[in-house]
Amino acid sequence: MIIGNKEIWPPLLLAPMAGLTHSALRTSILGFGGIGLLSTEMLSATRLPAENVLQSPYLLRTPQESPLSYQLLLTGECNIPTVFKALHRFEADVIDINLGCPAPLVRKAGGGSSLMNEPERVRKIVNCARRNTALPLTAKIRLGETLDEHKLRDFCLMLAGEGIDMLTVHARLRTEPFTRRPRWVWIAKVKEWIDIPVIANGSIDSIASARACIAECGADGLMIGRAAAVAPWIFAILARDLYKMEIPMPDICLPHIYSNFIKALIERFQPERRLGRLKEFTHYFARNYFFGHHLASRVQSSISLEEAWLRSTEFFGANDTHGIAGLVSPFALTV
Numbered sequence: 001m002i003i004g005n006k007e008i009w010p011p012l013l014l015a016p017m018a019g020l021t022h023s024a025l026r027t028s029i030l031g032f033g034g035i036g037l038l039s040t041e042m043l044s045a046t047r048l049p050a051e052n053v054l055q056s057p058y059l060l061r062t063p064q065e066s067p068l069s070y071q072l073l074l075t076g077e078c079n080i081p082t083v084f085k086a087l088h089r090f091e092a093d094v095i096d097i098n099l100g101c102p103a104p105l106v107r108k109a110g111g112g113s114s115l116m117n118e119p120e121r122v123r124k125i126v127n128c129a130r131r132n133t134a135l136p137l138t139a140k141i142r143l144g145e146t147l148d149e150h151k152l153r154d155f156c157l158m159l160a161g162e163g164i165d166m167l168t169v170h171a172r173l174r175t176e177p178f179t180r181r182p183r184w185v186w187i188a189k190v191k192e193w194i195d196i197p198v199i200a201n202g203s204i205d206s207i208a209s210a211r212a213c214i215a216e217c218g219a220d221g222l223m224i225g226r227a228a229a230v231a232p233w234i235f236a237i238l239a240r241d242l243y244k245m246e247i248p249m250p251d252i253c254l255p256h257i258y259s260n261f262i263k264a265l266i267e268r269f270q271p272e273r274r275l276g277r278l279k280e281f282t283h284y285f286a287r288n289y290f291f292g293h294h295l296a297s298r299v300q301s302s303i304s305l306e307e308a309w310l311r312s313t314e315f316f317g318a319n320d321t322h323g324i325a326g327l328v329s330p331f332a333l334t335v
Helices: 023-030 080-089 104-108 112-117 119-131 149-161 185-193 207-217 226-230 234-243 254-268 271-288 292-300 305-319
Strands: 012-014 038-044 068-073 094-099 137-141 166-170 198-201 221-224
Touching: 012 038, 012 234, 023 038, 023 226, 023 254, 023 271, 080 119, 094 112, 094 119, 104 112, 112 119, 119 137, 119 149, 137 149, 149 166, 149 185, 166 185, 185 198, 185 207, 198 207, 207 221, 207 234, 221 234, 226 234, 226 271, 254 271, 254 305, 271 292, 271 305, 292 305
Parallel strands: 012 221, 038 068, 068 094, 094 137, 137 166, 166 198, 198 221
Antiparallel strands: none
């Protein structure tokens, strides 16, 4: 799959997720392989230029985290030249514009999915963005407030016409929760309207759902969000099945994956940034266990990273005795 001047293979992409798509999760995914494009969390355009790339939890990046898409929360054109200079300095591989986030605070600020109601404002943003970078420029949208085919078609055509190189469609309306089945058939409509790559997003969490999505909408690729935190190996499994990539079958040992995640937090993040990110990750990762809610609640109520590790090892000892064989504390692995 070609987006702008960059080849992405396989066409399996990590979705930007607040509190989750940071360096520790990205390297967990890379350890299994199969990922085509990684992503940052959503980045505030107003704060980004002043961020310290060596300390910011949003910008920390190891050399192997490539290609990496930086997703921007933009509300207008005014910050774009300065922001894009910063992204070039950070050696971004792809720049993504968030046009789909339904979070009330984001919408109140004039960003995310609220922008889909202001196509002329978005046109100016995309036009300015395109003039300020030669990097691949992408966008992520939802279907809108209501199922309005003409409005969505005009919006997608405008994005492609102003220079967007790839469009990701989360196949739900702005108000629809994750429990609502995604409307993948609407992604097929988007593919008919525009001639740039179209990526499907929404409830892709297994080989079965990935196959069903592609069969229904014919997307050029898949973007995976929450399932990547539950199973960082999902990209490897899909790459082997869908795209016949010759990568090793994932060796899944849950306690060791969890230990390595904590080790990455200790090595890369400031102490005050570690526990919150572990709690966010554990909320999803615990779903691998039948009684995983006990693991999630124990970590959630911990007041230190050390306490969270102790409580998690107690859980593993009771629920995953095979997985704890040879388990080494992440604190012992760091200096």
